[in-house]
Every structure is written in structure tokens, then in C-alpha cells.
Amino acid sequence: MSRTIFISFSLVFFTFSSLVFAQSDEEVAELIRFRMESDVPMENIEIRNTSLLTADDIIHFYNDREFKNAWSVGGILTEEAYELRFEIKQAEFDGLVPEDYHLNVIESFFSTFESNKENGIKNAPGDLADLDIFLSDAFFKLARNLEIGKVDPSQFGEDWEIARKEPTNDYPTLLEKAVATKAIRKSLESLYPKFSIYKKGREVIRELSEKVKEDTLNWKKVKISKSIHVGDSNSDIPRLRERLIYWELLEEYAVQDEKVYDSIMMDGIKDFQGTHGLDIDGVIGPQTAQAFNDSPKDRLNKARVNMERLRWLPDTVKNAEFILVNLANFQLDYLKNLDTLISERVIVGRKYHESPIFMAEMSYIVFSPYWNIPYSITHSEIIPSVRKNPNYIAAKNMEVVTSSGKVLDPSTINWNSKSFPYMVRQKPGPGNSLGLVKFMFPNKHNVYIHDTNARSLFALDDRARSHGCIRIQNPQDFAKELLSYDPYWTSEKIDEAMHQTHEKVVQLDRHIPVVLVYLTFWADSKGEAHFREDIYERDEEVLVALGK
Structure with missing residues (x-):
């Protein structure tokens, strides 16, 4: 008898919970539809005084899914919402600016939801609807920037005359599939340029970003008028040696005369020349010295x-x-x-x-x-x-x-x-x-x-x-x-x-x-x-x- 009562109670609770979740999601969907419909004609869609970045994709995406929310279920954010937030932050390593993709607004919502969770407060349907739109909008903008670039190269005139490629993806369809298969990151990675050097470049930017945070060196410009050979003495040698050590091309060692260019330092110079397209001759000429002047921030910007x-x-x-x-x-x-x-x-x-x-x-x-x-x-x-x-x-x-x-x-x-x-x-x-x-x-x-x-x-x-x-x-x-x-x-x-x-x-x-x-x-x-x-x-x- 008790087992029958327990099962009956469980079924009633499950039905009630499903109904509550369904009502919650319906309310969020209704608010999303309202956001899509309530804007002034001929003006950009705005959510909380923030213009959307990709109005066409947003409208098509939500219209095709009957305005159903994509990033929450029953008032709770999905793992995919957290995954997209992470990927927006990771755009830094593509040389992009995470704040371009509503990061500050998204972080504010996440902070509110985390606070609600700690205090046992339900997330407001209006907040869920707005965050849903911001996340989708961010996905579409980031997807486009990853596939064809953020900047239109034609604005540089004859500096770049290769025609800008056209997007080959339908971003609403891509997002629909990404949400359904729980593959946000994989979907964004599929848009990377199909060169192995691109993903390798992301790792370099990641390392340089850490270097920038930790950098304490004096990057005063070094300029020489006469080539320096092994055995020569020059007042700039200590600074060049310090930078070789900083870039991990030379280990610290006991130096007899810090102004003398010695054979130990020459090995580091040759490695440095190799990664800068210079003749690997171990001679510190004007161009080798000039290449040493790039700070971690300079290199990071060049990589971006x-x-x-x-x-x-x-x-x-x-x-x-x-x-x-x-x-x-x-x-x-x-x-x-x-x-x-x-x-x-x-x-x-x-x-x-x-x-x-x-x-x-x-x-x-x-x-x-x-x-x-x-x-x-x-x-x-x-x-x-x-x-x-x-x-x-x-x-x-x-x-x-x-x-x-x-x-x-x-x-x-x-x-x-x-x-x-x-x-x-x-x-x-x-x-x-x-x-x-x-x-x-x-x-x-x-x-x-x-x-x-x-x-x-x-x-x-x-x-x-x-x-x-x-x-x-x-x-x-x-x-x-x-x-x-x-x-x-x-x-x-x-x-x-x-x-x-x-x-x-x-x-x-x-x-x-x-x-x-x-x-x-x-x-x-x-x-x-x-x-x-x-x-x-x-x-x-x-x-x-x-x-x-």
C-alpha cells in the first residue's frame, strides 16, 4: 500500500514539476517574442538600451523555433549557456575583443543568477528572456567574425585587394544544431580558417597574454649603428642578454663582463634570428637589434x-x-x-x-x-x-x-x-x-x-x-x-x-x-x-x- 502511495505521489510531483517548468519556459518564450515585436520600425532592436548586433539572424533564429528559449530550461541556465560564455572570453586568443560580444551584459546576468541560486530565488522570466537573446546575438556575431574576420579589408584600399570571402554558414541553423547536439565550442571551432597555423597562433596569443600580465622589463629601444660580433663590447649587450633570457632563448649564466658579447649569448641570438627571418649568422646587426625592441604587448598586437x-x-x-x-x-x-x-x-x-x-x-x-x-x-x-x-x-x-x-x-x-x-x-x-x-x-x-x-x-x-x-x-x-x-x-x-x-x-x-x-x-x-x-x-x- 505504501509503495502504491509513493508511486502515485511521485507521478503527481513529476507532472506538477513538468507543468511548472513548461509554464516557466512558455513565459520566457512569450517575452522573447514580445522583445522581437515591440521595437520602433526602421530602428535596431534594443534590449535594455543595448542594440543587438545581428538583428536578421536573431529574428530568423527565434522565429524558426517559435521563440522558444535556447539557453535555459525551467528557469535554469543550461551547460551550453556557460560554454558560450567561456567561448566569448576565449575570443581574446583569436585576437578579438570579448567585450564586443555583450560580455559585460552577459556577466551581469550570470552574476545575478548565481546570487539567486545561493539565496533560493527563482530567476525572473524577463531576465531569462533577455539573456537568451544576448547569448544568441553574441554567438551570431562571434561566428561571423571567426569565419570572415571582424574588419572589412576593403577599407584599406590597395593595402589588401583580395576580395573578402562570403560566409558559407547559415548561423541560425548552425546555432540550432549546436544547441541540439550540445556542441557550442565545436561549432565555433568549425568556423576557424582551415590552416593549422591558425590554431597554433591562438596558443601563441594565449602565452603572450600571460607574458603581458607578468612583464616588468624596461623595453627602451635599442639602436646600433655598427654590427656587433662575438668578443665585441657594447653598452646595449646587457639589455639584449636580458631580453634573450626573458624570451627563454637563453638561460641565466655567470657573466664575466656584462658588456661583452660572448659565445654563450650567440646561440640565443641565432635562435632569435631564426624566428625573425634574419640571417642566422650570430652577428647583431641593426635589423637584429631592432627586432629585439618588440615588447610582449607589441608581439601580442602583431599576432592579433x-x-x-x-x-x-x-x-x-x-x-x-x-x-x-x-x-x-x-x-x-x-x-x-x-x-x-x-x-x-x-x-x-x-x-x-x-x-x-x-x-x-x-x-x-x-x-x-x-x-x-x-x-x-x-x-x-x-x-x-x-x-x-x-x-x-x-x-x-x-x-x-x-x-x-x-x-x-x-x-x-x-x-x-x-x-x-x-x-x-x-x-x-x-x-x-x-x-x-x-x-x-x-x-x-x-x-x-x-x-x-x-x-x-x-x-x-x-x-x-x-x-x-x-x-x-x-x-x-x-x-x-x-x-x-x-x-x-x-x-x-x-x-x-x-x-x-x-x-x-x-x-x-x-x-x-x-x-x-x-x-x-x-x-x-x-x-x-x-x-x-x-x-x-x-x-x-x-x-x-x-x-x-
Whole structure:
């Protein structure tokens, strides 16, 4: 009898509890619907004087689920609500600003609910409804920022001409699935750029954030005018040694003379040079010294900027075959099926002749090329040189041609005239400024990859030396790899084609995406951070935009 009474009581209690929970959830849903309907036409939806970030997604999401609350059950927050709050805070390690996603408002609600729990007070349906909307709104905004970036790169004009990718996810659908499967974190991670260096970059930012909190060093700028070799004495050596120890590239040791650059310190210098794209020679030159001036906060900001740039990159970069040129790293990588087939030093545009950021498709190679000299260079350099030296055109193996291609005798041209309706080009040969081959990916900038006759420049750390085109160190190896599909193009045939007196144009059997990017930070597959000088001074404007 007692067992029957207990079961009956349990059923009644369960039914009553379910009814209470159902009524609680219905009330919250009704308030959510009211929030969606009660706003002034043509104005943003506001909740507690705070504008929502993603009105369209919010309306679609709640309308499709008949305004049912997503983040609480029976007046109690779900684990997924706590998980999303955590992920909003973790956005710091994506280089984003957690406060951009209603964090302060959300934290206030959570504090109230925690207090209610301690004091045995039910959470108010209006609070539950408002927090529900803020959490969903935060999810949608964070999802979009993770997938395509917070900042629209088009606002930087020619500093970044790669078209912004379009979102491939429907965020309300994504959230509906994430809530149903209890996979908030997994859903947000699915939006990360599909490069392993992105997740590795998050870990670097996490470490740098801790460094910033603990940093007590004096980051006074170090500037040297003369290279320091092992055995040399310099008053800046103690500061450089201190920074090596700080970055864990050198262990503390007994120093005989703190101003002397010793062999123990040199090992740390070489490691430092390796992660900054400098020649690993152990010599402390001006660029090595300059790289030491970045504080943890400087590095953190640089990492934030470049995580955003990674979010801008389109899916094309994930293709099985593409050519990637990182201008800030002075390096070209030719990748196929995730393998790096060629990695070459390059020379890029100097300041005021900056190489642009864009994408195009390589379609042909020109062996023994003419150099069709740009109009700007003709007027600023060639014409003034001919005025000083009438034999300049012949001496530089150049020729003057009409628009129809007729070659003219330079002595018949009035070089002092304000009008110059001709084109100057340099003939194929070892003295040609383009070298012996050029790789063409037609684009509005007339930028391409080519050989050079100024090979000594590849030994420099600072290789921003061209008028904008990309000069490659070993073009013959690059050509052989690109033409590997055709057995005709042996090393001998390529060498022969590169030493002719006339151009030889070879069409590739496919178009290969060429991506010119600008990354001053990335983390490699081992999680090691790499930093590069901001040669074009472009980081600051992205950092400012991220902070807005």
C-alpha cells in the first residue's frame, strides 16, 4: 500500500514539476517574442538600451523555433549557456575583443543568477528572456567574425585587394544544431580558417597574454649603428642578454663582463634570428637589434593583426596547388597537396613602390624576356639618363619602339621634348633587369615574378628593393617544378630557353593561383612563433580597426 502511495505521489510531483517548468519556459518564450515585436520600425532592436548586433539572424533564429528559449530550461541556465560564455572570453586568443560580444551584459546576468541560486530565488522570466537573446546575438556575431574576420579589408584600399570571402554558414541553423547536439565550442571551432597555423597562433596569443600580465622589463629601444660580433663590447649587450633570457632563448649564466658579447649569448641570438627571418649568422646587426625592441604587448598586437588577416584569406588558398608569396617574409612557397615543393627567397617592392596584396592565376612563362619598361620609369629614369648620355640606350641593351612595334633609331628622337609617344624596352640577355625568365599571372598591377641580374640583393635581410614585382632567387628550379608535367622541359632545355636572343613563351597546362599576402606573424606546425618587420607599416591601421 505504501509503495502504491509513493508511486502515485511521485507521478503527481513529476507532472506538477513538468507543468511548472513548461509554464516557466512558455513565459520566457512569450517575452522573447514580445522583445522581437515591440521595437520602433526602421530602428535596431534594443534590449535594455543595448542594440543587438545581428538583428536578421536573431529574428530568423527565434522565429524558426517559435521563440522558444535556447539557453535555459525551467528557469535554469543550461551547460551550453556557460560554454558560450567561456567561448566569448576565449575570443581574446583569436585576437578579438570579448567585450564586443555583450560580455559585460552577459556577466551581469550570470552574476545575478548565481546570487539567486545561493539565496533560493527563482530567476525572473524577463531576465531569462533577455539573456537568451544576448547569448544568441553574441554567438551570431562571434561566428561571423571567426569565419570572415571582424574588419572589412576593403577599407584599406590597395593595402589588401583580395576580395573578402562570403560566409558559407547559415548561423541560425548552425546555432540550432549546436544547441541540439550540445556542441557550442565545436561549432565555433568549425568556423576557424582551415590552416593549422591558425590554431597554433591562438596558443601563441594565449602565452603572450600571460607574458603581458607578468612583464616588468624596461623595453627602451635599442639602436646600433655598427654590427656587433662575438668578443665585441657594447653598452646595449646587457639589455639584449636580458631580453634573450626573458624570451627563454637563453638561460641565466655567470657573466664575466656584462658588456661583452660572448659565445654563450650567440646561440640565443641565432635562435632569435631564426624566428625573425634574419640571417642566422650570430652577428647583431641593426635589423637584429631592432627586432629585439618588440615588447610582449607589441608581439601580442602583431599576432592579433595577423590572425585577422588569416580570417580574410579565401578558400582558394586551401587549393591542392598554389603559389604563396608572403611579402613581409620575403619568401615564395609553391605548394601542392599540402607539400611545399619550392621555397625561395624573393625581393619585393620597396617602401613607396610596395608590392600589392592580391590574387591572380599564373598561366604562362616567358623565357629570355624583353623588359617593357613602365611609363613611369621611362620618364623618371630612362629619359633623364639619355639626356646625360646619348649612348645610354645602346649601353643598356635597350631599344625604342612605336605603338605598332617598329624599332626606332634613338638618335632620331628628340629626348628633350615634353611628349614621348614611344615605349622603351630592354632586349633579352644577361643584363636584362628581368633576368632570364618571368612568370606571368596577368593582373591590373602588372606585377609578376621574375629573375634578376642583381643577385647580391638576395643575401640581405631587408629585401624590399624592387619597383613592385617579385624577384625570385632560383628561377630555373621554379620553372622546372612548374613544367614537371612535360618531360620535354629538362634542366638543359630550360637553360637553353633562358639564353636566347628572342622570347620563348610557354603556356602552362593549368592555371595556378598566386596569392600575395602580408603576414608579419604566424605560428608554424610546431607552435613556434615567427615575427617579421612591418616593412610597409600596415599593422597599425588593422590594429586600430580591430579595437573599434
